[in-house]
Amino acid sequence: MLWILQIIAFWLLIQLVFTIWNLSRMPRLGTSLSNKSSYYRPSASTDHSPADMYRSTNPHAKPLLSIMVPARNEEINIRECVLSILNCRTDSIEIEILVMNDHSEDRTVAEIEKVMQQDQRVRLFHSDPLPEGWMGKSYACHQLVQHAQGDWWLFIDADVRLEVEGLEAAMVTARSQGKGLISGFPRMETETWLERIVVPMMSFVIAYHLPIMMVRRSRSPLFLAVTGAWLMIHPHSYARSGGHEGIYNQIVEDMELARAVKRIGDPVTLANIQHYTSARMYRNAAQVWEGYKKNIFVGAGRSVWLAVSISMYYGLLFILPVLTLIYSLVTVDTMLIGWSLLSILIGMMTKSIIDVYHGKPFWMGVYMPVSAACLIGIMLDSWRAGANGTGYNWKGRNYG
Numbered sequence: 340m341l342w343i344l345q346i347i348a349f350w351l352l353i354q355l356v357f358t359i360w361n362l363s364r365m366p367r368l369g370t371s372l373s374n375k376s377s378y379y380r381p382s383a384s385t386d387h388s389p390a391d392m393y394r395s396t397n398p399h400a401k402p403l404l405s406i407m408v409p410a411r412n413e414e415i416n417i418r419e420c421v422l423s424i425l426n427c428r429t430d431s432i433e434i435e436i437l438v439m440n441d442h443s444e445d446r447t448v449a450e451i452e453k454v455m456q457q458d459q460r461v462r463l464f465h466s467d468p469l470p471e472g473w474m475g476k477s478y479a480c481h482q483l484v485q486h487a488q489g490d491w492w493l494f495i496d497a498d499v500r501l502e503v504e505g506l507e508a509a510m511v512t513a514r515s516q517g518k519g520l521i522s523g524f525p526r527m528e529t530e531t532w533l534e535r536i537v538v539p540m541m542s543f544v545i546a547y548h549l550p551i552m553m554v555r556r557s558r559s560p561l562f563l564a565v566t567g568a569w570l571m572i573h574p575h576s577y578a579r580s581g582g583h584e585g586i587y588n589q590i591v592e593d594m595e596l597a598r599a600v601k602r603i604g605d606p607v608t609l610a611n612i613q614h615y616t617s618a619r620m621y622r623n624a625a626q627v628w629e630g631y632k633k634n635i636f637v638g639a640g641r642s643v644w645l646a647v648s649i650s651m652y653y654g655l656l657f658i659l660p661v662l663t664l665i666y667s668l669v670t671v672d673t674m675l676i677g678w679s680l681l682s683i684l685i686g687m688m689t690k691s692i693i694d695v696y697h698g699k700p701f702w703m704g705v706y707m708p709v710s711a712a713c714l715i716g717i718m719l720d721s722w723r724a725g726a727n728g729t730g731y732n733w734k735g736r737n738y739g
Contacts, residue, residue: 340663340675341674341675341678344663344675344678344679347655347660348678348681348682350656351656351682354547355688355689355692358546358689358692361550361551362551362692362693364551365551365610365611366608366610366611367610367611367614368505368508368509368512368521368610368611368612368614368615369504369508369512370511370512370610371511371512371515372512372515372516372555372608373516401431402432402489402490403435403488403489404432404489404490404491405434405437405487405489405491405493406435406437406493406506407437407438407480407483407492407494407495408420408421408437408438408495409439409441409476409479409480409483409494409496409497410438410440410447410497411442411447411475411476412443412444412445412447414445414447414450416498417451417497418451418453418454419500420495420496420497420498420499420500421436421451421454422454424495424501424506425457425460426501427501427506428504429506430507431507432506432510435488435489436460436461437464437486437487438464439465439466439479439482439483440465440466441475441479442466442469448463451463464483464486467482470587473587473588474588474589474590474592477583477586477589477592478583480494480583481583481587484574484577484582484583490574491514491571491573492571492573492574492577493509493571494569494570494571494572495570496569496618496620498568498618499525499568499569499617500617500618501615501616502615502616502617505615505616508615509521509571509615512608513571513573517573518573518576518606519573519600519605519608520570520576520596520606520607520608521570521608521610522569522570522593522609522610523566523611523616524545524569524613525568525612525613525616526617526618526697526698527542527619527699528618529619529699531624533623533624533627533628533713534619534621534627535703536709536710536713537627537628537631537717538620538621538627539690539693539694539699540711542694542697543710544714545609546693546696547689550562551564551609554607555609558602558604559601560598563594563597563607564594564609565594565596565607565609566593568620569616570596572596576600576605579605580602580603580605582596583596590633590731591638613697613698629731633721635718636718636725637725637731639718643726646718646719646722649718650719653711656682656686656711657711657712658708658712660678660679660683661683661708663675663678664679664680664683687704689704689707690704690710691703691704692704
């Protein structure tokens with residue numbers, strides 16, 4: 340057992356070094372991808388306004404950005420979401436805000452209409468009946484783009500909030516890339532216990548395993564991570580890739596859209612958008628579990644082998660050392676205690692570094708063993724739901 344723990348500790352140390360390097364490779368939103376010395380500066384000096392700095396790299400006429408928000412039963416979120424968009428600085432861009440009411444059964448429409456009375460840039464549309472086989476969000480987005488007129492399109496979820504510089508910074512990066520797709524994970528707000536334990540693991544898995552620089556550099560779909568919560572795409576890339584119509588029946592539509600963009604040879608970039616966006620994806624433990632359950636097994640390609648491998652890998656790295664620590668304390672095996680503690684601490688340190696990078700407190704790293712156990716539990720439950728045909732329930736709809 341001792342030699343197993345020594346190997347685990349050594350591997351965890353390698354992963355820690357990789358994670359630190361990997362996070363440093365993620366481009367920050369507002370950075371020009373074609374000219375690293377050119378970037379958007381939120382804190383303008385007395386000599387230049389943010390708009391002036393933007394125009395120094397983009398001397399053409401103001402570009403139009405279409406911001407599209409699919410909304411189903413979002414009365415809690417939609418008003419604040421749209422207001423955060425309207426509060427963004429737009430000295431150097433024009434915007435239009437398109438909201439699709441996806442058969443909401445609450446006061447979503449009423450909340451949107453309140454905002455529409457304040458600003459004519461907000462337009463509300465009502466979804467047609469969901470065609471057979473389509474996923475609800477994909478169909479809402481598919482309908483939204485029929486009305487979009489922008490030079491770039493930004494899809495955001497209703498639970499996302501934008502900071503005041505968020506849109507101009509996004510356009511700097513988008514126009515420097517020229518085409519393709521850009522996505523990033525908002526700074527996640529967590530309040531309930533399972534939110535704190537599980538939600539940060541999304542960022543952890545990416546930073547821990549995915550070579551971030553390869554998302555942009557490689558055309559392989561193996562190197563990919565995006566989120567539909569904040570996804571920016573060029574209209575030509577959208578059309579050439581087939582858009583949402585080409586992935587109409589896919590549960591994890593954001594990843595499939597990004598794969599389609601890669602297939603046509605256009606760039607896909609995973610950016611650090613933490614300074615410009617935030618989101619609270621789930622409001623309670625049940626939503627956390629069901630939300631991740633809907634995506635995790637499907638995101639693993641519905642591969643039983645991959646689901647089992649991931650579960651065993653996380654169990655070996657993050658749960659086994661806790662079990663051996665308990666055993667060694669009972670048997671008073673000092674060597675085993677030392678190596679168990681070392682493995683646990685390296686795992687917690689790695690999670691803390693990732694958490695801090697994504698705007699979470701350093702101390703949340705202590706959740707690592709419990710977070711890994713929950714992730715395994717959700718993975719197995721997601722596998723079960725996919726295997727026995729019960730499917731996944733979300734916002735009153737069942738997806739197979």
